[in-house]
Amino acid sequence: MLAIDLAAMAGPRSGENRGVTAADRPGEPVAWLERLHGPGERDPAGIARDLAWLAGPGRMLLTADDPRYPGQLAAVPGMPPALFVEGDPVLLSRPQVAIVGSRSATAAGREIAFDFAARLAAHGFAITSGLAAGIDAAAHRGALAAGGVTIAVCGTGLDRVYPAEHRELADRIAAAGSLVSEFPTATPPAASNFPRRNRLMSGLSRGVLVIEAASRSGSLITARLAGDQGREVMAVPGSIHNPLARGCHRLIKDGAALVETVDDVLAALGEPGHESATNSASEGGLFAKIPGGPLDSDAEMLLNALGFGPAGLDRLVERTGLAARSVISKLQLLELEGRVESLAGGQYSRTTARQGR
Amino acid sequence: MLAIDLAAMAGPRSGENRGVTAADRPGEPVAWLERLHGPGERDPAGIARDLAWLAGPGRMLLTADDPRYPGQLAAVPGMPPALFVEGDPVLLSRPQVAIVGSRSATAAGREIAFDFAARLAAHGFAITSGLAAGIDAAAHRGALAAGGVTIAVCGTGLDRVYPAEHRELADRIAAAGSLVSEFPTATPPAASNFPRRNRLMSGLSRGVLVIEAASRSGSLITARLAGDQGREVMAVPGSIHNPLARGCHRLIKDGAALVETVDDVLAALGEPGHESATNSASEGGLFAKIPGGPLDSDAEMLLNALGFGPAGLDRLVERTGLAARSVISKLQLLELEGRVESLAGGQYSRTTARQGR
Numbered sequence: 219m220l221a222i223d224l225a226a227m228a229g230p231r232s233g234e235n236r237g238v239t240a241a242d243r244p245g246e247p248v249a250w251l252e253r254l255h256g257p258g259e260r261d262p263a264g265i266a267r268d269l270a271w272l273a274g275p276g277r278m279l280l281t282a283d284d285p286r287y288p289g290q291l292a293a294v295p296g297m298p299p300a301l302f303v304e305g306d307p308v309l310l311s312r313p314q315v316a317i318v319g320s321r322s323a324t325a326a327g328r329e330i331a332f333d334f335a336a337r338l339a340a341h342g343f344a345i346t347s348g349l350a351a352g353i354d355a356a357a358h359r360g361a362l363a364a365g366g367v368t369i370a371v372c373g374t375g376l377d378r379v380y381p382a383e384h385r386e387l388a389d390r391i392a393a394a395g396s397l398v399s400e401f402p403t404a405t406p407p408a409a410s411n412f413p414r415r416n417r418l419m420s421g422l423s424r425g426v427l428v429i430e431a432a433s434r435s436g437s438l439i440t441a442r443l444a445g446d447q448g449r450e451v452m453a454v455p456g457s458i459h460n461p462l463a464r465g466c467h468r469l470i471k472d473g474a475a476l477v478e479t480v481d482d483v484l485a486a487l488g489e490p491g492h493e494s495a496t497n498s499a500s501e502g503g504l505f506a507k508i509p510g511g512p513l514d515s516d517a518e519m520l521l522n523a524l525g526f527g528p529a530g531l532d533r534l535v536e537r538t539g540l541a542a543r544s545v546i547s548k549l550q551l552l553e554l555e556g557r558v559e560s561l562a563g564g565q566y567s568r569t570t571a572r573q574g575r
Numbered sequence: 576m577l578a579i580d581l582a583a584m585a586g587p588r589s590g591e592n593r594g595v596t597a598a599d600r601p602g603e604p605v606a607w608l609e610r611l612h613g614p615g616e617r618d619p620a621g622i623a624r625d626l627a628w629l630a631g632p633g634r635m636l637l638t639a640d641d642p643r644y645p646g647q648l649a650a651v652p653g654m655p656p657a658l659f660v661e662g663d664p665v666l667l668s669r670p671q672v673a674i675v676g677s678r679s680a681t682a683a684g685r686e687i688a689f690d691f692a693a694r695l696a697a698h699g700f701a702i703t704s705g706l707a708a709g710i711d712a713a714a715h716r717g718a719l720a721a722g723g724v725t726i727a728v729c730g731t732g733l734d735r736v737y738p739a740e741h742r743e744l745a746d747r748i749a750a751a752g753s754l755v756s757e758f759p760t761a762t763p764p765a766a767s768n769f770p771r772r773n774r775l776m777s778g779l780s781r782g783v784l785v786i787e788a789a790s791r792s793g794s795l796i797t798a799r800l801a802g803d804q805g806r807e808v809m810a811v812p813g814s815i816h817n818p819l820a821r822g823c824h825r826l827i828k829d830g831a832a833l834v835e836t837v838d839d840v841l842a843a844l845g846e847p848g849h850e851s852a853t854n855s856a857s858e859g860g861l862f863a864k865i866p867g868g869p870l871d872s873d874a875e876m877l878l879n880a881l882g883f884g885p886a887g888l889d890r891l892v893e894r895t896g897l898a899a900r901s902v903i904s905k906l907q908l909l910e911l912e913g914r915v916e917s918l919a920g921g922q923y924s925r926t927t928a929r930q931g932r
Contacts, residue, residue, distance in 0.1 A: 330815065455812035455824060458687065458835045467812060467835055476827050478815045525681035526817030530917070537682040563887065563921015568816065 247272070250281050250300045255402055264402055271377050271403045272302070276392060280307045294421045294447050298400035301418075302376045305396025309367050312344040315483065316423035316444070318416075318437045319353025319430040320462050324528075325559040326567055327353060327430035327462060330454060332360035334427060337480040339366025341489075344395060346371060346423050348415060349384055353429050353437075358391055368395040369422065373415035375403040398422075416440035417447075425450030425487050427477060431465030438465050441474065450486045452477045457527025516540065520548050521557065521568065528565035604629075607638050607657045612759055621759055628734050628760045629659070633749060637664045651778045651804050655757035658775075659733045662753025666724050669701040672840065673780035673801070675773075675794045676710025676787040677819050684710060684787035684819060687811060689717035691784060694837040696723025698846075701752060703728060703780050705772060706741055710786050710794075715748055725752040728779065730772035732760040755779075773797035774804075782807030782844050784834060788822030795822050798831065807843050809834045873897065877905050878914065887921050 251265045272279055280287055281300040288310045291297045303310070315338050317331055335345040335357040345361035347354040349370040361368035370391045374380045376399045379388045391397055400418060401411060416439055420426050426444040428451075431437035441451045451474040456463030470476050475486040516538075523529070523537035534549075535542050549566055552558035559569050608622045629636055637644055638657040645667045648654045660667070672695050674688055692702045692714040702718035704711040706727040718725035727748045731737045733756045736745045748754055757775060758768060773796055777783050783801040785808075788794035798808045808831040813820030827833050832843040873895075880886070880894035891906075892899050906923055909915035917923050 326814070326816070454815060455820070455827075455833075457683070457814050457817075458811060459683070460814075463812070464835070467833055470812075470827065470833050476812075476824055476833075478821065478824055523682055525683040526814035526820070527683045529683060530921075532917070533682075533686075565921060 247279055250279060251402065253299050254400060261402075264404065267377075267403045268302075271375075274304075277302070277304045277376075278307060279303070280310070286311070288422060290424075291418075291421050296417070297421055298418065300400075302399045302401075302403075303396050304376055305392040305394075307396065309344060309395055310369065310398065310422065312367055313342070314344040314346045314369060314423040315487070316346040316419050316426040316440070317353065317357035317429060318347060318419070318426060318440050319428055320432060320435060320437065320465075321350050321352040321354075323352035323356070323430045323462065324460070324561055324567060325569055327456075328356035329569065331356035331429045332363070334429070334454075334480060334483070335360030335368070336364035336366070338483060339364040339368070341480065341484065344369055346419055348373065348412075348419060349380070349388060349391070349397075351381055351384075355384060355387060357429075358387060362390055362394055366394075370395075370397045371415055371419040371422065372397060372399040373401065373411045374407050375399060375401050375405040377403040378406065380407040412436055413439055413443070417443045420444035420447055420449050423449060425452055425483070427483060428453040428466055428469055428474070430454070430456065430460075430462040431469075432462055433464045433468060435465050438469065441469050445473075450475065452483060452486050454478070459527045459529075516544070517548050517552060520545065520552065524558065524566060524568055526568060528561050528567045530564050530566070534566065604636055607636060608759070610656050611757060618759075621761065624734075624760045625659075628732075631661075634659070634661045634733075635664060636660070637667070643668070645779060647781075648775075648778050653774070654778055655775065657757075659756045659758070659760075660753055661733050662726075662749040662751075664753065666701060666752055667726065667755065667779065669724055670699070671701040671703040671726060671780040672844070673703040673776050673783040673797070674710065674714035674786060675704055675776070675783060675797050676785055677789060677792065677794065677822075678707050678709040678711075679819075680709035680713070680787045681817065681819060684813075685713035688713035688786045689720070691786070691811075691837060691840070692717030692725070693721035693723070695840060696721040696725070698837065698841070701726055703776055705730065705769075705776060706737070706745060706748070706754075708738055708741075712741060712744060714786075715744060719747055719751055723751075726779065727752070727754045728772055728776040729754060729756040730758065730768045731764050732756060732758050732762040734760040735763065737764040769793055770796055770800070774800045777801035777804055777806050780806060782809055782840070784840060785810045785823055785826055785831070787811070787813065787817075787819035788826075789819055790821045790825060792822050795825065798826050802830075807832065809840060809843050811835070873901070874905050874909060877902065877909065881915065881923060886923060888923075891923070 247269065248265055251268050255261050255264055271277060279300050280303045282292060286307045317335055319327060319331060331353045339345055339361040344367040345357050346369040347357040349372055358368045358370060368391055370388065376397055379385045388397060405411065416436060420440055420443050426441055426449055428437050428441050445451045451469060453466035453469040453474045454477050455466055455470060475482065477483055519538055520534065523534050531542060531545060534545050538545060549558055553560060556569055558566055560566050604626065605622055608625050612618050612621055628634065636657050637660045639649060643664045674692055676684060676688060688710045696702055696718040701724040702714050703726045704714040706729055715725045715727060725748055727745065733754055736742045745754060757771065762768065773793060777797055777800050783798050783806055785794050785798050802808050808826060810823035810826040810831045811834050812823055812827060832839065834840055876895050877891065880891050888899060888902060891902050895902060906915055910917060915923055
């Protein structure tokens with residue numbers, strides 16, 4: 219009875235991305251949806267809401283018996299029996315690299331994520347991440363900027379976008395890749411759901427690259443789950459004064475591959491011919507923006523004093539021998555020029571757009 | 576005949592640091608010196624110059640048959656049969672950590688070298704380095720600032736200081752540790768000699784810590800030689816945008832221990848009880864002293880909240896229950912009083928006794 223109502227609600231599908239809908243196989247989706255809602259739980263209203271969402275364009279429930287259900291995922295024990303998908307489900311079978319990290323990443327960290335994503339996308343990898351602020355969003359954006367495929371694995375129902383300000387980003391991802399969730403519609407962003415989301419993200423991927431993560435963070439959980447699933451775990455190191463490098467350093471100490479360049483990622487994934495990929499994220503050719511104008515000698519001295527880790531005002535005064543007032547005004551200028559960013563705690567750091575040194 | 580001339584030149588020795596001199600065992604030093612000058616080479620003028628230098632105060636030729644010749648060195652194949660030493664030769668048998676890195680290090684890199692050297696010296700390690708500019712000099716200075724022992728292994732004759740501007744530093748090292756070379760007097764700074772110098776440096780040490788090194792650099796050679804000699808190889812990571820982190824990252828990829836803190840060094844060296852050494856270079860506090868003077872109760876609460884590790888403002892607000900504004904003003908007061916210092920990354924810590932920063 220319920221199935222009939224739902225079939226009516228689901229309506230006709232357009233396009234090729236068709237999975238299980240009530241219209242295709244009346245009665246069946248309810249059984250799949252009930253499994254996603256939790257064993258033994260009866261939530262007819264929730265299932266009705268799921269089906270209503272599924273009736274929208276470009277949406278489907280991709281079930282484990284569908285040939286398009288990613289084989290890589292099917293091989294991992296405990297993977298969800300079905301996935302809510304918005305976008306092209308076939309892309310889920312693309313070789314993927316997951317790029318994850320801190321929500322409160324530094325600008326330099328976000329740039330690194332963007333760069334790696336763009337370059338890996340150009341190498342044919344889909345870039346998988348979690349649609350979160352910080353590293354995740356930068357990774358999705360990097361893949362999109364390179365005209366590549368990106369997959370957002372969500373910890374909420376796909377009728378919700380979390381964080382809400384990523385609505386437009388989510389739409390772009392659905393258009394150029396796909397949004398995926400194992401959670402029924404209306405599932406809010408609950409902390410307890412994120413480990414499951416992370417497990418799905420690493421399950422879809424050949425490897426997980428961590429860029430900026432605090433000592434205790436969800437990114438480290440993702441990385442550990444990835445290791446358990448036999449996925450390659452990779453981490454980008456940073457200054458020992460950057461608290462967001464500590465999680466990455468922990469992973470490297472525990473055996474993760476230290477990654478400086480896209481070549482390192484390809485090598486870790488055992489990709490053939492990775493030697494010929496000469497462009498690297500750390501060398502900043504492809505996407506580097508070069509700020510205009512020559513630097514005066516004090517500004518250059520200041521950039522040199524700044525080095526490549528964060529430094530506070532006192533330290534910069536000490537290193538340059540300039541007056542604090544002069545250091546501050548030069549920092550502001552460099553910040554306006556996009557060469558320097560100010561971080562939490564009164565620290566300053568170079569941006570990656572630092573070809574002008 | 577030659578031996579008699581040289582014995583006359585060497586003259587009487589004062590002080591306790593006496594090794595082989597012509598005066599002690601006529602004829603013998605010439606044989607040792609001839610070995611240092613190269614097999615089959617006859618250089619009477621050079622040997623005369625050596626003996627003249629050796630006649631100076633606090634200088635000696637430490638030969639492999641001397642009980643003070645470091646046992647650790649004697650165990651390594653190919654080590655020099657004798658060493659020119661200025662300073663206390665007994666200190667050469669101290670457990671040593673070599674700290675090496677780029678001559679053109681960043682300010683942050685030099686600070687890290689200084690810090691690690693000071694903290695490791697306080698743990699009882701002699702700090703061994705190569706008297707070069709950049710990381711080497713910072714390491715020597717850090718050990719000196721902590722009142723520790725430091726050993727400079729030179730790639731020139733000890734009658735020369737290279738670079739020349741390290742003359743005063745060399746004198747301080749000779750007074751608080753020792754200068755060592757296997758090269759006869761007047762040996763200039765030749766690139767071909769530095770690998771031998773580096774091999775001696777790692778031979779003397781239990782482990783080699785590399786801080787900032789370019790992809791191709793002498794520090795990497797030192798590290799490789801150290802590995803061949805069974806020494807622990809350790810490297811400090813950095814931003815992937817710092818070209819001087821690349822050598823360190825190369826080493827870590829090749830199996831070197833990734834080092835963020837002094838604790839990491841102690842762990843890599845298999846030091847017992849390193850867990851109890853709660854203070855580390857990045858966590859501060861080893862040199863913690865509690866200056867006198869009465870504290871008001873909020874300030875005392877704040878110091879207690881600070882504990883002996885670093886903490887950020889948020890953490891201190893959380894721990895004390897005070898308003899952020901109040902915590903900031905009290906921190907500034909405590910900083911003026913020298914009880915608290917602000918660290919990189921917006922962290923605060925109780926003061927350390929570090930000097931000369």
